Amino acid sequence: MFFEGSEKKIEVIVAPQVGSLRELGIDFWQSIVASANAEILSSISNDECDAYLLSESSLFVWKDRFLMLTCGTTTLADAVMLFIDKIGADLIAFASYQRKNEYQSHLQTSSFEQDLHVIRERISGPAFRIGHLDSHHHYIFMTDKPHTTIQGDHTSELLMYHIQGEAADYLRSSNQSAEGVRRILELDEMLPNFRFDDFLFEPFGYSINGINGDKYMTIHITPQEASSYVSFETNLDLAHYPVDIIARLLAILNPGSWDVIGFNSPRSTQGYPEHLCLGSCALETKQGYSLDFSHYQQMCHEVLIPESI
Amino acid sequence: MFFEGSEKKIEVIVAPQVGSLRELGIDFWQSIVASANAEILSSISNDECDAYLLSESSLFVWKDRFLMLTCGTTTLADAVMLFIDKIGADLIAFASYQRKNEYQSHLQTSSFEQDLHVIRERISGPAFRIGHLDSHHHYIFMTDKPHTTIQGDHTSELLMYHIQGEAADYLRSSNQSAEGVRRILELDEMLPNFRFDDFLFEPFGYSINGINGDKYMTIHITPQEASSYVSFETNLDLAHYPVDIIARLLAILNPGSWDVIGFNSPRSTQGYPEHLCLGSCALETKQGYSLDFSHYQQMCHEVLIPESI
Numbered sequence: 001m002f003f004e005g006s007e008k009k010i011e012v013i014v015a016p017q018v019g020s021l022r023e024l025g026i027d028f029w030q031s032i033v034a035s036a037n038a039e040i041l042s043s044i045s046n047d048e049c050d051a052y053l054l055s056e057s058s059l060f061v062w063k064d065r066f067l068m069l070t071c072g073t074t075t076l077a078d079a080v081m082l083f084i085d086k087i088g089a090d091l092i093a094f095a096s097y098q099r100k101n102e103y104q105s106h107l108q109t110s111s112f113e114q115d116l117h118v119i120r121e122r123i124s125g126p127a128f129r130i131g132h133l134d135s136h137h138h139y140i141f142m143t144d145k146p147h148t149t150i151q152g153d154h155t156s157e158l159l160m161y162h163i164q165g166e167a168a169d170y171l172r173s174s175n176q177s178a179e180g181v182r183r184i185l186e187l188d189e190m191l192p193n194f195r196f197d198d199f200l201f202e203p204f205g206y207s208i209n210g211i212n213g214d215k216y217m218t219i220h221i222t223p224q225e226a227s228s229y230v231s232f233e234t235n236l237d238l239a240h241y242p243v244d245i246i247a248r249l250l251a252i253l254n255p256g257s258w259d260v261i262g263f264n265s266p267r268s269t270q271g272y273p274e275h276l277c278l279g280s281c282a283l284e285t286k287q288g289y290s291l292d293f294s295h296y297q298q299m300c301h302e303v304l305i306p307e308s309i
Numbered sequence: 310m311f312f313e314g315s316e317k318k319i320e321v322i323v324a325p326q327v328g329s330l331r332e333l334g335i336d337f338w339q340s341i342v343a344s345a346n347a348e349i350l351s352s353i354s355n356d357e358c359d360a361y362l363l364s365e366s367s368l369f370v371w372k373d374r375f376l377m378l379t380c381g382t383t384t385l386a387d388a389v390m391l392f393i394d395k396i397g398a399d400l401i402a403f404a405s406y407q408r409k410n411e412y413q414s415h416l417q418t419s420s421f422e423q424d425l426h427v428i429r430e431r432i433s434g435p436a437f438r439i440g441h442l443d444s445h446h447h448y449i450f451m452t453d454k455p456h457t458t459i460q461g462d463h464t465s466e467l468l469m470y471h472i473q474g475e476a477a478d479y480l481r482s483s484n485q486s487a488e489g490v491r492r493i494l495e496l497d498e499m500l501p502n503f504r505f506d507d508f509l510f511e512p513f514g515y516s517i518n519g520i521n522g523d524k525y526m527t528i529h530i531t532p533q534e535a536s537s538y539v540s541f542e543t544n545l546d547l548a549h550y551p552v553d554i555i556a557r558l559l560a561i562l563n564p565g566s567w568d569v570i571g572f573n574s575p576r577s578t579q580g581y582p583e584h585l586c587l588g589s590c591a592l593e594t595k596q597g598y599s600l601d602f603s604h605y606q607q608m609c610h611e612v613l614i615p616e617s618i
Contacts (some may be wrong), residue, residue, distance in 0.1 A: 041482035093587065103442040106415045116618060128615035133412040133536055134470055136443065139618070163442055227442055229350075257444075276585055278606065281613035293613065297587065297606070306589035309425060309448070 003205065005222030005229030006159075007057055008115075010075040013065040013094040013147070018087060022050055023293045028086070033059060036070050036079035039158040042199040048214040053197050058209050058218045064093075069233070071220060073108055077115035084122045092123060094147040094287065099139045100159060100259070101131070105226045112139040127157045136161075136259050136295040142285055149288045154237045155263040158246050160230040162256035162280050163223065171223035172204065181221070185252060190243045191217060203274070226307055239266050247271025256302060262292040274299040314538030315411045315468075316366055317385040317424075322374040322403040322456070327396060329372040330358055332367030337395070342368060345379050345388040353506040357523040361504050367518050367527045369594050373402075378542070380529065382417055385480040393431045401432060403456040403596065408448045409468060409568070410440070412536045421448040439590045440547035445470075451594055458597045460608045461520070464572040467555050469539040471565035472532065480532035481513065484511040489529070490515050494561060499552045500526060535616055539564070548575050556580025565611060571601040 005054035014021060025246040026040075031054065033040055038054045045051070052059040057069040070076045073224065078096060097119060099112045116127050125144040131137030136159075163171070167184050170176055178200045187196065191210055194217060199210035206221040230253055238245060250258065250273055260267070269277070317515060323330060335349075338361065342349055347365045354360070361368040363565065366378040379385045389406060408421045408426060424438050434453040440446030445468075452539040472480070476493045479485055487509045492498065496517070503519035503526060510516070526543040539562055559567065559582055569576070578586070589603035 101443060106417065106420050109416065111415050112617065128617040130613055130615050131473060131611075131616055134410060134445065160335075162441060256441075276606070276608065276612050279611040279613045281615060283615050288403075293398075297585070299585065302588040303587050304439055304588040305589060305590050306439050309422065309436040309438055 002104060002107075002227060003222050003224065004072050004102055004104060004107065005220065005227070005231070006100045007069040007220065007231060008074065009069045009096075009098040010076055010247040011065065011067045011094075011096050012080075012081050012083065012092060014087060014151045015091045015093045016064070018064075018091050021066055022059050022063060027100065029059065029061065032068070034077050035082040036068070036069050036074045036076045038074050041199055042197055044195055044209065044211060046211050047214065048213050049216060051197060051211045051216060051218075053199055053207055053209050056209065056267070057220055060209070060211075060216050060218075065218075066121065069220070071222070071232075077110060078117055080119055081122065081208060087120050091146065092143065095123060095125075095140040095143045101135075101137045103229070104194065113205040116141055124177065127240055128282065128283065129151070130291075131279060131295060132295045134243075135278065136257070136304045138259070138261060138293050140291070142287070142289070144286060147287045149264065152237065152265070153235075153289075154236050154239075154265045155233065156238050156246070156259040156265045157259075158231075158232040158249060159261070160250070160253050160255035160260040161258060163228045163230055164256065165254040166224065168228065168254065169253050171206065171221055172225065174203070176200065176206075178206070182208070186248065190245050190248060204275075237265075239268065244271050254297075257295070259296070260292070261296050263289050265295060266291065267292050269296075272296065285308055310533065311413060311536060312531050312533065313381050313413060313416065314529065314536070314540070315409045315538060316378040316380045316529065317383065318376070318378045318405075318406045318407040319385055319389050320374065321401060322377045322390075322395060322398045323391065324402050327373075327400050329370060330370050330375055338368065340432055341377070341388050341392055341395075344391040345383045345385045346379070347379050349385050350507055350508055353504055353518065354520065355504065355520055358520050358525060360506060360518040360520045360525060360527075362516055362518050365517065366529055369518070369520075369525050369527075371523060378527065378529070378540075379433070380531070381434065382416055385425055386419060389424075389428055390431065398431050401454075403454065405433060406450045406453045410444075410446045410467050412538070414493070417450055427571075428465040437592065439592065439600075439602045440588060440604060444587065445566065447568070447570060447602050449600070451596070451598070453563075453595060456596045458573065460542070461546065461596075462572070463548075463574045464542065464544050464573045465547050465555070466543040466568075466570040467558060468568040468570070469559070469562050469564035470537070470538045470542075470566075470567060472539055472562040473565065476561050477532065477563065478528055480515065481534065483512070484542065485509065485515075491517070494528065496528075496555065498509065499554050499555060499557060514616075528567065536593055546574075564607070566604070566606045569601070569603050569605070571597050575599065576601050576603060578605075581605065599604075 126139040194210035388614040507517035
């Protein structure tokens, strides 16, 4: 029962002429989500943002931008194309498209290179792979139009592989509840002013969106033993946040390895478990985004259990 | 210009009634090799063994067994099926089929699971994956017939990723020669009684077979910077060999990470560069094979260079 937890991600900022993306309405966003082979499960809203919980991950819509994450074998590149066709490529101020290393890339319906080929038929821009193909790596495409990043535009992503220990056991148990997952992840303590929307999948898996003003957070959990994966992402400025959320999540979920990807988000390893940083990369984009990728490995030797096929 | 260096491997031992596999003749073996989408480039022979250098790796044929390694996008499972159909499944005393993690598994024409499905239509046996999907891992299928391993049946495989330094630079240079590669790998010193057959591919890549009595060695080099890979394999009893070949090759090729796979070959890390053993596994088979898999990582932090796509 394999499920690809690793997300594809698209972030788009539109020109002011488009008006508010939030006013495009639920039918518009439903069609975008459907084109990626996902569906909207529920949503929460505040003055700044609509946060949709999807059958496979999340969609956040602000006035001038949206962010969509999808996992499994979803076809997010199709959603990118549909959005561009509906809005018009000229009105896209900035777009980025990301994929991470997948557990079973051969089960995906397309490769990053194939997605790139399709996307570049509409919008141009550089693309990179960061990290070796036989290890954790990250693909990113960004548009090359002139665009000035907004002050305070930070994003941090924490991707955790092979979670172990009490929390991991709970997430794999049959008697879990959404409240129980929120409690075990200490979300109310760490993010006290956030409004949450979460969903527990059958038989396993958990997704949560949280919003507070224009700030968002999202966590997606694929707990299955052989290919466990948990992602956390936020636009909070973690360098100036009172709680060290990344270190706290690492302590709770105890992953064998993890990646941290930051956009305008300075790297810090304070509070991390003892680790080896296998590789890291800093990349400055033309638009002023500073991208950091680091791949960490717990400093321990693992006795591997042969998995019967 | 991507080339998948990682090999698929089949080893088959036949029942005595088959007679000598060496007497099946070149046409027979050419058809087996062709069914995997490879071809025979050259060969060497001695009293015990015929060693064929292939367009994509190697074939060794003894009286009662053969071993075939193929890389790239070859279809080795098809060769397995053709051999079984020609000889008859009842006369297969033992067979194993292996695949390693590939750099770009989505470019392969089949997955291990798909190969397994086809192979199991003819012969039954257990199969395992050792190692996590997001890291180095190894797939192996073995027949489950009763079969007693021969005394002295050792195999050692060394798989090296991301080679660096002087030898790596030479292997990527345009002025290399087969003699130069043999010299840089110190093969004459390490294997003084072996007869060699080697081939330098255009523009890069090198393969060598060596035989000495019933002992073989083979090295395949895919030196391209972004996905460099070097494999060494032998049935020498390395635990009782005067030169520490694995440690010597690691010192020469300086890989960022490497796997050692041993069949009835005790694990030793003497002389290895400073490393973290990320994971290891010992597996005992019903037939008495003891399989060891270990994944090693150099103890250093790598500054990753974004690769433009």
